[in-house]
Amino acid sequence: MNASAKILIVDDDPYILMSLEFLMKKSGYDVSIARNGKETLDLLNKSVPDLVLLDIMMPDVDGYAICKHIKATKKLEHCKVVFLSAKSKEADIKKGYDLGAEMYVTKPFSNKDLVKKIGELLS
Amino acid sequence: MSDAGLISSQLINDGLFGIIWLKPTALFGLTGLDPITHAFFWSMLFNIGSFAVISVYGTPDPKEIYQAELFVDAFRYNTTSVATVPWRGTAYTPDLTSLLGNFIGAERALNLVNNYAHRNQIQLEQRADPRIVNFSERILAGVIGSASARIMVSSVTKEEELNIDEVLKMVRESQQMIELNKELRKKSTELSKAGEQLRKANEQLKQIDALKDEFLYTVTHELRTPLTSIRSLTEILHDNPDLQEEQRQEFLGAVVKETERLSHLISQVLTLEKYESGKQKLQLRSFDFRTVLLEVLDSVRPLAEKKQLSFSVVYPDSMLLVHADQDLLYQVVFNLVGNAIKFSPDQDIITIHVVDQASELRVAIQDNGKGIEPELQELIFDKFFQARNQTLQKPVGSGLGLAICKRIIEMHNGRIWVESEIGNGSRFIFFLPNFDPTDATYE
Numbered sequence: 001m002n003a004s005a006k007i008l009i010v011d012d013d014p015y016i017l018m019s020l021e022f023l024m025k026k027s028g029y030d031v032s033i034a035r036n037g038k039e040t041l042d043l044l045n046k047s048v049p050d051l052v053l054l055d056i057m058m059p060d061v062d063g064y065a066i067c068k069h070i071k072a073t074k075k076l077e078h079c080k081v082v083f084l085s086a087k088s089k090e091a092d093i094k095k096g097y098d099l100g101a102e103m104y105v106t107k108p109f110s111n112k113d114l115v116k117k118i119g120e121l122l123s
Numbered sequence: 124m125s126d127a128g129l130i131s132s133q134l135i136n137d138g139l140f141g142i143i144w145l146k147p148t149a150l151f152g153l154t155g156l157d158p159i160t161h162a163f164f165w166s167m168l169f170n171i172g173s174f175a176v177i178s179v180y181g182t183p184d185p186k187e188i189y190q191a192e193l194f195v196d197a198f199r200y201n202t203t204s205v206a207t208v209p210w211r212g213t214a215y216t217p218d219l220t221s222l223l224g225n226f227i228g229a230e231r232a233l234n235l236v237n238n239y240a241h242r243n244q245i246q247l248e249q250r251a252d253p254r255i256v257n258f259s260e261r262i263l264a265g266v267i268g269s270a271s272a273r274i275m276v277s278s279v280t281k282e283e284e285l286n287i288d289e290v291l292k293m294v295r296e297s298q299q300m301i302e303l304n305k306e307l308r309k310k311s312t313e314l315s316k317a318g319e320q321l322r323k324a325n326e327q328l329k330q331i332d333a334l335k336d337e338f339l340y341t342v343t344h345e346l347r348t349p350l351t352s353i354r355s356l357t358e359i360l361h362d363n364p365d366l367q368e369e370q371r372q373e374f375l376g377a378v379v380k381e382t383e384r385l386s387h388l389i390s391q392v393l394t395l396e397k398y399e400s401g402k403q404k405l406q407l408r409s410f411d412f413r414t415v416l417l418e419v420l421d422s423v424r425p426l427a428e429k430k431q432l433s434f435s436v437v438y439p440d441s442m443l444l445v446h447a448d449q450d451l452l453y454q455v456v457f458n459l460v461g462n463a464i465k466f467s468p469d470q471d472i473i474t475i476h477v478v479d480q481a482s483e484l485r486v487a488i489q490d491n492g493k494g495i496e497p498e499l500q501e502l503i504f505d506k507f508f509q510a511r512n513q514t515l516q517k518p519v520g521s522g523l524g525l526a527i528c529k530r531i532i533e534m535h536n537g538r539i540w541v542e543s544e545i546g547n548g549s550r551f552i553f554f555l556p557n558f559d560p561t562d563a564t565y566e
Contacts, residue, residue: 015352015377022359022370057344086347089340107351111358 005122006030008049010040010066011084012058016107020053020084027115037061041069049079050122054101056085056092064099071100080121084109185245189253214251218279219259226266235262256280268296341507342392345522349381349388356381391523395506398530405448405534412443412452412484412555416477419456423464431470438477445484445555451531452555455539458524459488459551466492466549483537484555491548500541504529528553 007029009020017033024031032049034040037060040052052070056063063083070076083096086107096104102121105114130147138146148158150165216236223232236255237247245252256276263272270292277289356374360366366374397403420434427434445452463473467490474489495503507522532539532553543549 013348013352015356015381016348018374018377019352019355019359022374023355026363086344086351088343088347107347108354109351111355111362 004028004030005050006032006047007118008032008034008040008043008052010034010037010052010058010063011055012036013055016055019111023111023115024053024118027119037066040066044070044073044076044079048076051080051082051118053082053084053118056083056087056096064095067096067099067101082118082121084114185250185252185254189257214256214276214280215249216247216251216255217249219251219255219276222275222279223259223262226263232262268300270296338506345388345507346385349385353378353381353385388523391527395523395527395530398527398534403534405451407446407448409444409446410449412445412477412486413438415449415453415456416475418453419460422457423460426461426464427473430464430467432464432467432473433471434473434475436475436477438475439479441479443477443479443484445557447535447555448531451534455528455531455553456486456488458528459553462524462551463488463490463492463549466490468492482557484557485552486555487550487552489548489550494545494547495541495543495549496545497543500543503541504539 007024009017009024009031010033011017011020012035014035017035021031021033032043032047034043037058040054041061043049044052052066054063054066063085067081067083070079070081080103081099081101082103082105083101084105084107085092085096087093088106093104093106103117105117135147138144144151148154148161150161153161153164156164220232220236221229223236226232227235236259239245239258240247240252240255243254245254247255260269260272260276263275266272267275270289273289274293356378360371360374360378416436416438420436460473460475467473471491474487476485476487476489478485478487504525506526529539532555535555537553537555539551539553541549541551
């Protein structure tokens with residue numbers, strides 16, 4: 001496990017952000033946070049994270065569009081995308097993988113499972 | 124009398140061929156009777172004797188049996204029924220079964236006739252037993268009417284002639300058939316109309332069903348969000364006993380807030396469901412609208428003070444009598460004022476304007492928030508609309524408040540809408556019609 005890996009957490013819910021931030025920091029990652037699509041794109045312009053934890057339903061730009069942007073941007077080609085969404089329909093999940101996401105985790109999630117899966121993706 | 128007529132006196136005295144036993148006045152030695160009685164006696168004896176012998180040794184005609192049965196059982200039959208009139212003609216079994224076959228199917232006809240014959244111990248011969256003819260007629264009567272059945276059967280019965288009554292009966296029967304047919308046709312147009320209506324209703328139900336599915340999906344999505352943070356935060360609290368007290372308090376506070384949000388959401392969903400399904404009946408009574416307004420302002424005061432907001436409330440001095448469900452109307456005003464507080468910038472003024480017009484009460488609540496785009500102004504009254512379409516920071520709330528307001532106002536036959544411009548705040552306005560006791564739409 002690469003302990004100094006950079007993770008960008010994107011979610012519009014302050015409490016989910018609170019717990020994800022704690023979890024990722026505790027696992028030893030370098031964590032940054034975005035609360036909406038615009039902030040996310042700004043942060044992605046400035047630095048390249050190893051992994052983005054991406055919510056889908058956000059007020060301005062949705063997670064799918066951000067994933068598309070990441071996968072289409074040369075600079076971000078090594079950035080992994082993990083969708084973390086309450087959207088649990090099969091069609092939603094399929095769409096996520098079709099856009100090139102590495103993983104799709106549905107909310108509510110188990111902390112241990114999430115940390116384990118992210119660890120595997122980054123190792 | 125000795126030489127009278129053609130009979131010689133010798134025959135009378137010595138008997139036929141000279142045989143004394145055949146003497147006409149004393150046949151077989153019977154004497155002492157006058158010639159007329161004597162002749163009558165022997166004639167009767169011979170006739171009765173022959174009848175008895177032939178009856179015993181001869182085979183009776185089935186028709187005779189049938190007629191005899193009818194004669195003997197005369198009182199058991201309803202004499203007005205066509206079916207009991209005995210058949211006079213001759214019919215053939217195959218003709219009858221094929222006739223029956225036309226109406227009830229060949230196999231069934233054959234079975235029925237065979238069973239009947241077996242039960243009544245009738246020999247099924249080429250020439251039909253009258254009981255078989257009768258039986259066939261009864262079966263047909265059940266299918267096509269008794270008069271027509273008689274005609275049909277007579278068509279395969281030889282020697283049977285139709286009388287005028289029977290023909291008239293058949294005409295009457297076919298008239299009834301035509302009437303019946305007309306009625307059936309009317310019924311069938313009615314049925315196809317009803318079918319069309321059912322089809323439309325079904326379409327509507329399908330749409331409603333799709334909407335319900337969509338609603339359910341959105342509800343579960345909305346429920347999952349607070350559930351996610353509650354689960355994740357409690358797992359953290361559980362797995363990290365060495366957490367700093369400050370952080371521990373922060374996480375616990377968040378869990379409490381999210382639990383509140385969850386239960387608020389659930390009660391809002393149930394409320395809306397109750398209104399939409401029509402289960403919620405209005406508890407109508409007359410009251411002064413100003414009391415509702417003042418109650419709402421009282422209860423939102425702490426929220427407003429947090430953002431240092433103030434209210435400018437304008438309403439007439441006179442009583443504003445409305446006939447409505449007071450609790451529901453309180454909800455509407457509370458929701459609208461609550462929204463205005465939520466979206467107002469700090470230290471701002473919220474304006475509330477109440478006007479009593481001729482036929483309706485008009486309430487307007489104005490904030491100086493960022494405003495709502497024109498194309499979204501109708502959509503914000505949809506369920507869960509805000510959850511999907513707010514910019515930047517997601518506001519607190521279930522996303523059902525305005526949907527509930529709209530439903531309540533509509534239940535009161537009123538209207539609600541928003542007037543807004545980007546950058547110039549929003550004005551939510553609702554009209555409540557003054558109560559008309561003759562209006563039947565009030566329940």
